[in-house]
Amino acid sequence: MTKQESGCPLLDNVHRVIADRTCSVLSLDIFDTVLWRRVPRPTDTFALLGSRLRDAGLCPPWVTDATMRRMRIGAEKAARRGRDALGTEVSLFDIWRAMPDGVFGAAPLEQLVEAELRLEREITVVDLDVAEVVKAARKQDIQVVLVSDTYFTEDQLALLLDRPELGPMEDVRIFRSNQHGTDKASGLWEIVLRDLGRSPEQIVHVGDHETADHEVPAELGIRTVHYHRLDEPYLEVLKREKEPVRPFGDHAPDLDERDGDFGLTSLRAKAVHSGVPFTTSALDVAWRYGAGVLGPVLTGFAEWAAMKAHEAGTRRLWCSMREGELLSRMINAAARAHGWDVEARPVWLSRFVTSLAGLDAHDTDAVHAFIRTGYRLTVRQALSVLELQPGDVPGLATELDTVIDNGDIADRVARALTETPHLCNRIAVTVTAARERMIRSLRDAGALDAATLAEGELTLVDLGWGGTIQRLLARALDIARLDVRVSGLYLATDDRAEKVYLAGLRAEGYLAQAGHPAHVAATVTRSPEIVEQCVNALCGSLIGFTDDGKPVLAETSDSPSQNAERRTVQDGVLAFQGTWNRYAEASGGAWPDLARPRAARDRLARILVAALEAPTADEASVFGNWTHEDNFGSSQVTTLLPADLKPAVPYLSPGDLDDLDMRDSFWPALLAASDTGLGAMARAIAEGAIAPEAFEPSGEPQETRLRYRTSDDRWHEPIRRRVRINHNGLSFARLAFEHHDTVDISLAIPGRPAIVRVDWIEAKVIAGGRRREHVLRWDKPEDFVGLHYADCRYLGGNLMEFDTPYAAVWLPLARAAGVPAVSSGQITIAFAMLPQSMTGMAPRMPVDRKAERSARAARLTERLREEYRSAGVKGVASGAGRVARRKIGDTR
Known part of the structure; x- marks a missing residue:
């Protein structure tokens, strides 16, 4: 992977032409080339203008930001139409003369024009890469001219271009469309060539407009560079970030009254294009995700964490690994850009080591919770995590390969470990040693030095979610009688952080805190895996420490391609921060910050939430192949786009994605992005174009019900999932149960009278003496023939008729798996249904008597x-x- 730390590859050729003196004139467009605005669209300036005029008492309160934007756009159109034979080119004065009489009171025309001009001056920014080109041209005595389609007068442009970054502009000729009565697409270029007296090939022009700055001058022989900002992939990203519809039809994005969108739209585009061409499309997708999505979000987070430390007098922040390597680098860059005496360092901590270091070996419930934290550990693996040998626990000798997949098994293991005093003591010794090794590692890193603690407080920085590491570290330090408080600064926390607050610990979130704003917290913490994977260092997770405090890391299953893509995402993140800090440092302190304003955090939250809710098809194709390691003693490895759900995609509706458990899919929206139809439906619901109820069968909501029968012939309470019918006319249900003695299950598939075509039923069950996984499948007529039907009938083939909401087909799981009982299971049903009358009066389907x-x-x-x-x-x-x-x- 290659990239450019600063500057812009789009302008590399211009620099070479200037250095070689193979041109005599450098021509530049002004807006979106020499200058760009800190708003998503140029017309968003008018929305900000509405706020300024109201504050100054120059327009009434009913002229909202959106209203002002529409009035100003309409006035410009009217002014251009009213020119008749004079052409369509107008001045800013002409536009304001077309505004409605009486709305702006007695304010003179000059005052209103001046208000708009002052705002333009505030929100326009010199493009530093173009400024470097201007500087290079002047060094080579190459003439610089500006060619612009604009309604600003020469004096007004002089005010906008009077910037130290551009140097003196007295010798720069400006060709304005309203000066010559024609724009660049209709004749201005011929005027430029005539007045300069140069041949076309002597001129190099840089501009953003495809037609006016590239196609038209190129046809005349002028050498052009299309300085485009918004290419199609980036426009697709911007489109998904549009704000929810607000009252009174105001669809404009939230804008800060002073800083617009803080320059994020333009700087993201610059960062996206700052990478030179990549060797594969996957790396290009990864770069764009880093530079255009995670880059701004993490830049804001790093700036906020550094600011929090600066204001609290905290000189040292500790970033827990594996995220700590990138986060500490970004925080340090933010602190340098602002001149704050704050340093961040990575520190080796993980959920696993802090859980073990704070474990109470005599508390059965605590041991139970600890061993269930790992995903489907075997008893043998659980013992290994606690540094016990199989022979140390004779009572579990026959269950060493049993998967701890339900509470009953976890209870047996926890009781076996805590009811025997010598085993409790063994575990206590293990826990104590683990805690001492962790504390030694913290001391060696300097995290416990009194000189680096702000009034005895150690401040962690992490992505967050539940603050588990902070809470467990505080508990371990308390057990060790170390007078150190642990605080936390997080990207976001959800309601699981309640335990942190109840422990009296300070934990603050940047985008969301304690589950608020609810939608931000819920979205980010529902699909955190991609953010974690992108930020993590390229190493295994922390599973312990050596006696001398060195980290012990688990093996990683990441492929070389995944590592290259992750590294490219991180390079893109750093490219955006480098671009942001470059402009902040060049502004002399006038650059907006992302740490304090609520509008900045809301905008960044929208970027991240939209990326998680609506990944593009390209993002799905790249990130869907990334693997996730469960760790915590487990060897489970899964992909972000689960292989077992790929056949189910044609049956899924958007609501089914919401029902999926975290273990079913770490990123449900990635499933939607992998299918054109499902993705379109999910976007339509997210945008409010379709109500979620559109995928519900008519009438009362219906549910697929699963009940399981244990060997004592007892049927247990049903597990339910909402029945939906998707855009393909198909339905899906996935239900899971846990009980160590399950024999059969019953499935009330439609949850109402209906004729159902069952395409397949798949059951993944843990069963047998070794508690291994069995995959059972019913998808052929002969599979359905021998099943038991209660209040329903087999119609032949793969058709069934259900007469009541509770009518069900029974699946003999234990018998099918060849075992006495199963201990847990996950049932997936792919089906289509034709709802029937709830009264039961509708005619029944004819039965295939042979079947x-x-x-x-x-x-x-x-x-x-x-x-x-x-x-x-x-x-x-x-x-x-x-x-x-x-x-x-x-x-x-």
Whole structure:
């Protein structure tokens, strides 16, 4: 991967032409080339103007920002139409003369024009890369001219261009469209060539407009550089970030009254284009994600963390690994840009090591919670995490390979470990040693030095979510009788941080705190994996320390391509921060900050939330292949786009994505982005174009219900999922259960009277003596023939008719897996349904009698096999007798 730390590759050729003196004139467009505005669109300036005029008492309160924007746009159109034979070119005075009489009171025309001009001066910024080109041209005595389609007069442009970055402008000729009565696309270029007296090939022109700055002058022979900012991929990103519709039809984005959008739209574009061409499209996607999405968000976060430390007098911040490597680098860059005496350093901490260091070995519930934190650990792995050998716990000898997939198994393990005093002592020794090794590592890093602690407070910086590391570290330090308070600065925290606050610890969030704003917190913490993966250092997670306090890292399963893409994302992040800080330093302290204004944080939150809610198809194709390691003693590795859900995508509706558990999909929106139709439906709901209820069957909401039966013949309370019908007319349900003694399940698939086509049912169950995973599947007519149907009928093929909301088909999970019982399971159903009358009065589907007889025979055969297995020949005879009695009506 290659990139450019500063400057712009789009202008490299211009620098070479100037250095070689192969041109005699450097021509530049003004707006969006020499100058750019700190607003998303030029017309957003008019919205800010409305606020300024109201504050100055120059317009009434009913002229809102959006109203002012529409009035100003309309007035310019009217002024251009009113020129008749004079052409369409107008001045700013002409535009304000077209504004409605009486709205702006007795304010003179000059005052209103001056107000707009002052605002333009405030929000326009010199493009530093173009300024470097101007400086290079002057050094080579190459003439500089400006060619612009503009309604500003010469004096007004002089005010806007009077900037130290550009140097003296007296010798710079300016060709204005309103001066010559024609724009660049309609004749201004011919005037430029005539007045300069130069041949076209002697001129190099730089501008942003495809037609006016590139196509038209190129046809005349002028050498052009298309200094484009908003290419199609970036426009797609901006489109997904549009704000929710507000009252009175105001669709404009939130703008700070002084700083617009803080220059984010333009600087993101500059950062995106600051990378030179990549060797693969995947690396280009990764760069754009870093420079255009995570870069601004993390730049704001780093600036806020540095500011918080500066204001609190905290000279040292500690960034927990693996995120700490990148975050500390960014915080230090932010502190240098602002001249703050703050330094951030990475420190080795993780959820696993702090959980172990603070574990109470005598508390059964605490041990239970600890071993369940890992995902599907085996008993053997749980013992290994606690540094116990299988022989140390004879009571668990027969269950070493049992997967801890439900609370019953976790209870047995926790009791076995805590009910025996010598095992409690062994675990306590392990915990104490782990805590001492962690504390030694902190001391060696300097994190516990009194000189670096602000009034005894150690401040951690992390992405956040629940503040678990902070809380557990504070507990471990308290157990060790170290008088150190632990505080935390986070990108976002959700309601899980309640435990941190109840422990009396300070924890602050940049984009969201304690679950508020709710939508921001919920979105970021529902799909945090991509943010974590992008920020993490390229190493395994921390699983412990050596006796001398050195970190012990788990192995990583990242592929070389994933590592290259992650590194490219991080390079893009740093490119944006470098661009941002470059402008901040050049402004002499006048640059807006991202730390304090609520509007800045809201804008950055929208960037991140939109990226998580609506990833592009290109992002899905790259990030979907990234792997996630569970760690915490587990060897589980999954991809961000789960392989087992790919066949289910045609059956999913947007609401089904919301129902998926974290373990089903770390990033549900990535599934939507992988399918054109599903992605379009998800976007339509997010934008308010379609109500979520559009995918619900008519009438009352219906639910797929799963009940499971244990070996004591008890049916347990149902687990429910909403039934939806997606844009393909298909439906999906995924339900999970946990019980160590499950035999059968029943599925009320439609949750209402309906004819259902079941395309497939898949059950992933943990079962057997070694508690391994079994994958069971029903997708062929012969699979459905022998099932038991309660208040429903098998119609043949893969069709079933359900008569009531509780009608259900039974799946014999234990028998299908060849085991006495299963301990947990995940059931996935892909189906299509034709809802029927809830009254039961609708005509029923004709039954395939042959299929019905086959189904009855298959059930009878299976029942006879069961009776033979359980009671031998006598059992078969007894069962046959019951069948005969039923046929003659004897129900004894």
